[in-house]
Amino acid sequence: MTHSTRSAVKSLLRKVAWLFFGMAGVAVAVGGEVLSAFTGRIDQPLASLEGFALALPFVGLGILAKVAEDRLEEAELDGPTSLGEALRK
Numbered sequence: 001m002t003h004s005t006r007s008a009v010k011s012l013l014r015k016v017a018w019l020f021f022g023m024a025g026v027a028v029a030v031g032g033e034v035l036s037a038f039t040g041r042i043d044q045p046l047a048s049l050e051g052f053a054l055a056l057p058f059v060g061l062g063i064l065a066k067v068a069e070d071r072l073e074e075a076e077l078d079g080p081t082s083l084g085e086a087l088r089k
Contacts, residue, residue: 009072010069014065019062027052035047
């Protein structure tokens, strides 16, 4: 993998990770209130828990993207490898 391609993939993974973390923050901040307001049948504490539950997958995906970016950075220091080899370590 060339240096420019690896740099572009690392930049993309970094942006995707922060996008997922931001989506998780929004889910926690307003997810419960929106669920409670739209349904009307769910009380606020339960809706807040659902907001947290909605945020968990986004946090997990953000962590996966961040780990993939870190592995690419480590592979760049080790020498030339393919993208698949870098992510399998």
